[in-house]
Amino acid sequence: MTRNAIQFQPGLSLVEFQARFGRDEQCIQALSRSRWPLGFECPECGGHRGHTLTTRPLMQCAVCRHQVSVTAGTIFHSTKLPLRVWFLAMHLLSQAKHSVSGLELSRQLGVSQTTAWSLKHKLMQVMMEREHGRRLHGRVEADDAYMGGERHEGRRGRGAPGKRPFILAVQTTPDGRPGLLQAQAVNNLGSTTMSRWAKKAISPAATLLTDEWAAYGITQATGLRHHAQKSPGGWRNSKVPAFKWVNTALGNLKGNIRGVCRWIGNQHLPRYLAEYQWRYNRRFDLASLLPRLLHAAARTPPMPIKLLYLAENAW
Ligand SMILES: [Zn+2]
Structure with a gap:
């Protein structure tokens, strides 16, 4: 693929993003599909049928009505922000040619700069864990x-x-x-x-x-x-x-x-x-970046802000 093909490839447009992930319900469903790609399994009764709630990030078992948090144990753990804000942050960070500043992110998301900083660093943590162990050849x-x-x-x-x-x-x-x-x-x-x-x-x-x-x-x-x-x-x-x-x-x-x-x-x-x-390392396929970041985020353990300040990954 030539450099121009990289620069001019279609990503996920904002219009398309809004249509697919503009509502919390859509984001809760997308996250639950990412967490349970083989289908939901209830930790209480082992039932395989469940549905997502529309307002809170919870999955409810259709058999015993047990509720499971969709965000627990992931980078979104106990977040107070609506998932659609997280999704928009993931979209902006993954589609940007360069990075997005905390100030820009806070404007685009309508959140405080402190919140934007923590969102950004948590998502960068996801990227770091995903790239951990990368080895070059040739x-x-x-x-x-x-x-x-x-x-x-x-x-x-x-x-x-x-x-x-x-x-x-x-x-x-x-x-x-x-x-x-x-x-x-x-x-x-x-x-x-x-x-x-x-x-x-x-x-x-x-x-x-x-x-x-x-x-x-x-x-x-x-x-x-x-x-x-x-x-x-x-x-x-x-x-x-x-x-x-x-x-x-x-x-x-x-x-x-x-x-x-x-x-x-x-x-x-x-x-x-x-x-x-x-x-x-993912520049050849812009359109798949959001689902890939979501997949990684669903598998990255929670990262409280105080740990972000302590985080070390130096050799
Ligand atoms: Zn159940």
């Missing part, structure tokens, strides 16, 4: 960067006070097109961390291309083939053809995040990276 380009800071300058002293590094890697196809992407926040760029990153993120059969930063050399210990490309260092790395796709993605990712928030707390960086990764 030819893989990788580079590292700091969010909020400039690229590392030269080959020494890859450090920036208070800024958290991350590693971005893109798998390419035999005809030189970008495939899947992996974005991982790390605590540092030392040998031990890099080795752990390579083991988890890159298949041992892959060929990894990086610049000559010494720590990348350790990735050979995992058995994968590693090519260190001579590169000018700093921003000039973006001109090296071997790193074309990882640098394009890096530029987009930074622009994307800069566009939606001025500052990211280090503890939230993994979720912003995961959101980018989730969308990037």
Whole structure:
């Protein structure tokens, strides 16, 4: 598929979205179908017939009338918001070319900025859990960067006070097109961390291309083939053809995040990276994004706000 085909593919229009998920009843039904794809089973009597209530997210057994919460145990757990607001948030986040800022989300949904922030981060958590364990194969380009800071300058002293590094890697196809992407926040760029990153993120059969930063050399210990490309260092790395796709993605990712928030707390960086990764890895099929996000949300455990602040996913 060409790049234009990605850019111009039809997504789910707002009109279509409203027709399918504009009412709470429709959202409750969609969520219950997603939770019980093989059909409802009553935990009380084992009955297989049930119906959704129209006003509250509950499923009622047709045999014993036992009521089961449709949202319990999912990311929507004990929410006070109508499900149609959640669905609209999922639609906006999944269909956006870039991300959606908390302010924009609060305007579109008609909720406070605090509520919009928590909605957004819970959905980003869903994306993160969905992308957890993503491993790249074949030819893989990788580079590292700091969010909020400039690229590392030269080959020494890859450090920036208070800024958290991350590693971005893109798998390419035999005809030189970008495939899947992996974005991982790390605590540092030392040998031990890099080795752990390579083991988890890159298949041992892959060929990894990086610049000559010494720590990348350790990735050979995992058995994968590693090519260190001579590169000018700093921003000039973006001109090296071997790193074309990882640098394009890096530029987009930074622009994307800069566009939606001025500052990211280090503890939230993994979720912003995961959101980018989730969308990037599904860019060929915009129309299926909402059902896929819903499917994942129905299988993501509840995430209270205080946990969002503690959440850590660094290696
Ligand atoms: Zn029952």
